[in-house]
Amino acid sequence: MSFFKRILPHPWLSLSLLVGWQLLMNAVSAGSLIMGAFLALVIPLMTNVFWPNPPSNCRVDRLLLFVCRVFADIVLANLQVAKLILGPRRELRPAFVEYPLSLQHEFSISVLASTISLTPGTVSADISEDRKTLLIHGLDVGDEEAMIEHIRRRYEQPIKEVFECSRP
Structure with a gap:
C-alpha cells in the first residue's frame, strides 16, 4: 500500500x-x-x-447524476407519503417484496439498500444469506413487479454505471 x-x-x-x-x-x-x-x-x-472492500473505480459524473436523481425521488416520495398518510387509511397497501439483486459487490448492495431506505415509503429490511435477494417493505405496494422494475431502472442500473465493481 x-x-x-x-x-x-x-x-x-x-x-x-x-x-x-x-x-x-x-x-x-x-x-x-x-x-x-x-x-x-x-x-x-x-x-x-x-470499508473492507471499497470499490476501486467510481465514475464521478454518473455519481452526481445518481445523487440528483435520489434527491428528486426523496422529495417526490415525501409528497406521496404525505398524501397517503393524510388521506383515508384504507388506501394503504403495505407489503414485503423480495427484490432479486443483480449486483454482486457488497458495497454496491449497501448503496442500493441505503438508497431504498432513504426514499420515504420504502425500507430495506433484510438481505438473504447468499446476497441474491433484498427484502423491501413498501408502504403502498400496488404491483410488486412494477416496484421491482422501478427500483431496477431508477437505482440498480445507475449504481452499476457508477461503480465498476458492480459490473458483471
Missing part, C-alpha cells in the same frame, strides 16, 4: 468532510481550515476498518 493511500485511504470522503466542515463553519479561516483538514484526515483513518 502506498504512503498516500495509507494517509488518505478515501480521498473523496476526505474532500467532502473538508467541504462539509467549511460549510458548517460558514466562514473560511485558518482555524476552521486546520480543524477541517484534521477531521478530513482522522475520520477516514478511523472508519477504514468498516
Whole structure:
C-alpha cells in the first residue's frame, strides 16, 4: 500500500468532510481550515476498518447524476407519503417484496439498500444469506413487479454505471 493511500485511504470522503466542515463553519479561516483538514484526515483513518472492500473505480459524473436523481425521488416520495398518510387509511397497501439483486459487490448492495431506505415509503429490511435477494417493505405496494422494475431502472442500473465493481 502506498504512503498516500495509507494517509488518505478515501480521498473523496476526505474532500467532502473538508467541504462539509467549511460549510458548517460558514466562514473560511485558518482555524476552521486546520480543524477541517484534521477531521478530513482522522475520520477516514478511523472508519477504514468498516470499508473492507471499497470499490476501486467510481465514475464521478454518473455519481452526481445518481445523487440528483435520489434527491428528486426523496422529495417526490415525501409528497406521496404525505398524501397517503393524510388521506383515508384504507388506501394503504403495505407489503414485503423480495427484490432479486443483480449486483454482486457488497458495497454496491449497501448503496442500493441505503438508497431504498432513504426514499420515504420504502425500507430495506433484510438481505438473504447468499446476497441474491433484498427484502423491501413498501408502504403502498400496488404491483410488486412494477416496484421491482422501478427500483431496477431508477437505482440498480445507475449504481452499476457508477461503480465498476458492480459490473458483471
